[in-house]
Amino acid sequence: MAGKTLYDKLWDAHLVAQREDGSALIYIDRHIIHEVTSPQAFEGLRLAGRQPWRTGAAVATIDHNVPTTPFKSAADITDETSRIQVQTLQDNTREFGITEFGIGDVRQGIVHVMAPEQGAVVPGMTVVCGDSHTSTNGALACLAHGIGTSEVEHVLATQTLVAKKMKNMQVKVEGDLGPGVTAKDVVLHIIGVIGTAGGTGHAIEFAGSAIRSLSMEGRMTVCNMAIEAGARAGMVAVDDITVDYVKGRPMAPTGEQWAQAEAYWRTLVSDDDARFDTVVEIDAADIRPQVSWGTSPEMVVAVDASLPDPQAESDEVKRSGMLRAYEYMGLKPGIKVGDIPVDRVFIGSCTNSRIEDLRAAADVAKGRKKADSVKQVLVVPGSGLVKKQAEQEGLDKIFIEAGFEWREPGCSMCLAMNPDRLQPGEHCASTSNRNFEGRQGNGGRTHLVSPAMAAAAAVAGHFVDVRELG
Amino acid sequence: MEKFVKHEGLVAPLDRANVDTDQIIPKQFLKSIKRTGFGPNLFDEWRYLDEGYPGQDNDARPKNPDFVLNQPVYQGATILLARRNFGCGSSREHAPWALMDFGFRAVIAPSFADIFYNNCFKNGLLPIVLSEEQMEELFQAEAANPGLRLTVDLEAQQVRTPDGKAYDFDIDEFRKHCLLNGLDEIGLTLQEADTIRAYEERRRAREPWVFAEHVNH
Numbered sequence: 001m002a003g004k005t006l007y008d009k010l011w012d013a014h015l016v017a018q019r020e021d022g023s024a025l026i027y028i029d030r031h032i033i034h035e036v037t038s039p040q041a042f043e044g045l046r047l048a049g050r051q052p053w054r055t056g057a058a059v060a061t062i063d064h065n066v067p068t069t070p071f072k073s074a075a076d077i078t079d080e081t082s083r084i085q086v087q088t089l090q091d092n093t094r095e096f097g098i099t100e101f102g103i104g105d106v107r108q109g110i111v112h113v114m115a116p117e118q119g120a121v122v123p124g125m126t127v128v129c130g131d132s133h134t135s136t137n138g139a140l141a142c143l144a145h146g147i148g149t150s151e152v153e154h155v156l157a158t159q160t161l162v163a164k165k166m167k168n169m170q171v172k173v174e175g176d177l178g179p180g181v182t183a184k185d186v187v188l189h190i191i192g193v194i195g196t197a198g199g200t201g202h203a204i205e206f207a208g209s210a211i212r213s214l215s216m217e218g219r220m221t222v223c224n225m226a227i228e229a230g231a232r233a234g235m236v237a238v239d240d241i242t243v244d245y246v247k248g249r250p251m252a253p254t255g256e257q258w259a260q261a262e263a264y265w266r267t268l269v270s271d272d273d274a275r276f277d278t279v280v281e282i283d284a285a286d287i288r289p290q291v292s293w294g295t296s297p298e299m300v301v302a303v304d305a306s307l308p309d310p311q312a313e314s315d316e317v318k319r320s321g322m323l324r325a326y327e328y329m330g331l332k333p334g335i336k337v338g339d340i341p342v343d344r345v346f347i348g349s350c351t352n353s354r355i356e357d358l359r360a361a362a363d364v365a366k367g368r369k370k371a372d373s374v375k376q377v378l379v380v381p382g383s384g385l386v387k388k389q390a391e392q393e394g395l396d397k398i399f400i401e402a403g404f405e406w407r408e409p410g411c412s413m414c415l416a417m418n419p420d421r422l423q424p425g426e427h428c429a430s431t432s433n434r435n436f437e438g439r440q441g442n443g444g445r446t447h448l449v450s451p452a453m454a455a456a457a458a459v460a461g462h463f464v465d466v467r468e469l470g
Numbered sequence: 471m472e473k474f475v476k477h478e479g480l481v482a483p484l485d486r487a488n489v490d491t492d493q494i495i496p497k498q499f500l501k502s503i504k505r506t507g508f509g510p511n512l513f514d515e516w517r518y519l520d521e522g523y524p525g526q527d528n529d530a531r532p533k534n535p536d537f538v539l540n541q542p543v544y545q546g547a548t549i550l551l552a553r554r555n556f557g558c559g560s561s562r563e564h565a566p567w568a569l570m571d572f573g574f575r576a577v578i579a580p581s582f583a584d585i586f587y588n589n590c591f592k593n594g595l596l597p598i599v600l601s602e603e604q605m606e607e608l609f610q611a612e613a614a615n616p617g618l619r620l621t622v623d624l625e626a627q628q629v630r631t632p633d634g635k636a637y638d639f640d641i642d643e644f645r646k647h648c649l650l651n652g653l654d655e656i657g658l659t660l661q662e663a664d665t666i667r668a669y670e671e672r673r674r675a676r677e678p679w680v681f682a683e684h685v686n687h
């Protein structure tokens with residue numbers, strides 16, 4: 001018998017029942033909740049007169065709607081609909097007895113930053129949240145993926161999900177990453193190679209020496225964008241980096257249970273003879289700092305490249321998508337990435353708002369100034385704790401001296417549900433994960449980059465190769 | 471959940487790939503705490519020429535005459551023809567809610583994003599996968615004959631044209647069963663409550679830390 005992949009092991013360990021029709025019931029260990037995708041689920045519970053199955057499995061926080069300027073209570077949120085969602089989550093978690101890191105709590109932050117930070121997610125868990133970037137948590141060797149609101153209700157009521165096993169895909173990045181090449185560049189490059197539907201129907205395990213060399217934060221950045229490659233779940237096997245990251249976190253096991261847990265976690269790796277349905281091999285040496293130019297994350301090129309020619313694309317559907325993207329972005333094939341002007345910069349989001357990301361941006365910003373042509377540079381930490389840590393390291397001062405704005409934690413301009421947004425036609429160097437039309441504000445033009453590249457663009461006023469900044 | 475057995479309706483073609491959930495229902499409308507009322511803002515940025523926000527009088531807004539759903543022949547459309555990777559992006563169930571609220575009962579495409587596909591079934595919206603070639607045929611048939619109507623027969627797993635052409639499609643047994651009968655999935659799962667409890671006992675013995683209670687203070 002062939003060995004098992006990491007995903008096979010996680011799946012088997014959570015299988016509650018296999019049904020004859022091919023579907024299965026899998027157990028959910030951790031359920032993370034935010035204000036946007038949960039109100040209808042709690043309402044459903046109430047209407048059906050149901051109670052949560054295991055309240056201890058759930059952790060809630062607010063992120064999508066919160067302003068990133070200081071506020072003290074829900075009443076300070078000026079947008080009425082945002083205020084109602086924030087208030088509704090507070091009411092629902094209190095009514096059902098679910099832990100919430102709410103307004104003013106230093107643990108509040110973007111769901112996918114908060115959960116690993118708290119040790120709410122540890123290796124071997126199944127983790128769900130009504131948010132597609134739940135895949136982030138897979139960096140801890142978890143089976144973690146986004147679910148819809150009906151499933152949020154299903155998990156609340158039953159602690160399980162009706163699921164079907166996905167296929168196994170391995171994306172192997174071997175070799176050493178060059179200087180200035182970060183986890184974000186790795187994952188953008190991967191998406192550029194396999195496409196935004198490349199991982200559809202699969203759980204992706206990211207492997208290879210380049211992935212192993214990444215910190216936990218970096219692995220989270222990579223797994224975060226598995227969904228942009230079409231895969232609901234991305235994951236990385238357990239190693240020392242994983243174990244060291246979890247140790248001492250507030251909700252992580254301690255004492256005797258720690259030893260027991262660690263011994264089990266160490267088995268959470270794909271067996272040598274495991275079989276993957278799809279394997280993609282990437283040479284780390286091929287990866288250069290990336291900049292997305294279009295309206296889909298697969299429309300991405302290296303910073304020293306020119307924008308691609310749609311006429312060279314043989315697939316008609318892709319070609320028409322590219323033409324539409326050029327029109328929306330106000331760009332022309334053949335121009336150099338470095339010639340794209342940048343109006344605003346956003347450093348934040350569940351992809352790149354952890355301490356390591358802020359350090360990388362601060363490294364570039366240090367002793368430099370925002371270009372006059374850049375209207376605004378927002379730096380938004382992923383959680384209250386990240387913010388605190390950054391301030392202890394003096395990163396906030398570096399940013400402020402460079403003319404960047406230092407904000408309160410939240411999703412912010414990743415999707416512009418709060419007041420932070422682009423104006424029509426503006427180009428934004430953004431460390432977020434989606435460059436869809438209108439994502440950062442109606443008519444806004446998003447370019448996905450790493451934190452260092454975003455800071456470099458802020459300083460130069462256009463995209464520049466961070467490796468050449470010196 | 472609304473049942474889906476068989477449906478005959480007007481087809482609207484949305485000829486672009488990678489239609490993402492931000493386009494299906496832009497984020498400013500996700501602030502609602504309800505499941506209904508999203509229809510008027512379906513494809514908001516393509517449908518209207520101004521910027522949409524919640525609580526507007528949508529009838530009074532300037533419409534984009536070029537957008538397919540604004541053209542007279544597609545008024546009352548209930549079946550959407552789409553291209554590959556439809557519904558990519560976020561997990562927002564507001565996307566199928568908006569499509570349903572607008573009046574769609576089925577979306578036919580060569581491929582769907584996983585989470586969107588899954589969410590459709592929870593709401594009685596049927597996503598149908600046909601091959602790229604079959605989709606091309608349908609797009610062409612529609613272009614040659616705007617106002618085309620199709621029959622979607624879930625029982626038989628077939629999409630049929632008025633001139634008798636039939637396209638077979640695949641669907642999971644469980645999902646089909648739930649849709650045909652409009653079943654409440656939570657109710658079904660709770661019938662297995664004992665199995666879930668037994669599983670929890672086994673896990674608790676093996677990985678007790680997973681079940682630790684953390685008090686919030």
Ligand code: SF4
Nearest residue numbers: 133349350411414415
């Ligand atoms: S930061 Fe962006 S992608 Fe991440 S959870 Fe928030 S809105 Fe979603």
